[in-house]
Amino acid sequence: MKKGSWVQNYPGFLERLYKFAEGVFLSLDPLWSAIGYDTSEKLLKPGEDLFKNLIFECNECGQCVLHYTGMTCPMNCPKQLRNGPCGGTRLNGHCEVHEDMKCVWVDAFERSQRMPLYGKEILDIEPVHNWRREDESAWINMLREKDGTYAESAPEKLEVADKRFWE
Numbered sequence: 001m002k003k004g005s006w007v008q009n010y011p012g013f014l015e016r017l018y019k020f021a022e023g024v025f026l027s028l029d030p031l032w033s034a035i036g037y038d039t040s041e042k043l044l045k046p047g048e049d050l051f052k053n054l055i056f057e058c059n060e061c062g063q064c065v066l067h068y069t070g071m072t073c074p075m076n077c078p079k080q081l082r083n084g085p086c087g088g089t090r091l092n093g094h095c096e097v098h099e100d101m102k103c104v105w106v107d108a109f110e111r112s113q114r115m116p117l118y119g120k121e122i123l124d125i126e127p128v129h130n131w132r133r134e135d136e137s138a139w140i141n142m143l144r145e146k147d148g149t150y151a152e153s154a155p156e157k158l159e160v161a162d163k164r165f166w167e
Helices: 013-028 029-035 036-054 105-113 119-123 138-147
Strands: none
Touching: 013 029, 029 036, 029 138, 036 138, 105 119
16 A cells, blocks of 8 residues: 555545645745745745655645645656546556556546545646646745746646536
8 A cells, every 4th residue: 555545535635634724825925925935945845745745645746736636646647647547547447557556547536526625626637747846845836826936827627528427
């Protein structure tokens, strides 16, 4: 069993925790801004990394999309696909690269179904990963997008014709 996987199997709890942490973090933006985002990142990133690594096996991509992906890190896909499975998922739901590993996107979809707040966001198409943000704090990067330091990139909405799975 992977570290943190038992906690990931409670995505409803994790999304409420995420929503709370996001609210607290955003409310403290004047403090982070006054200290400076670079200094704030040095203070916050070790704790962010520890928590995300223990729970989500975080790869420190700097652009966290957990709430869009059923509280499952898509960067754990051997191909690091951020917008869905590669098409090579085996019939048993396992990865085509590592046959003993369940497809990250099967987990993401199943977990998203148990998320009342963000569950439908698995249909959002995420922007291409910006590799220059690798090893940066995703939380600080979110604030930098809000203040214009980084260009904001909103995900596209995927229109699904067959809504059977969402009703």
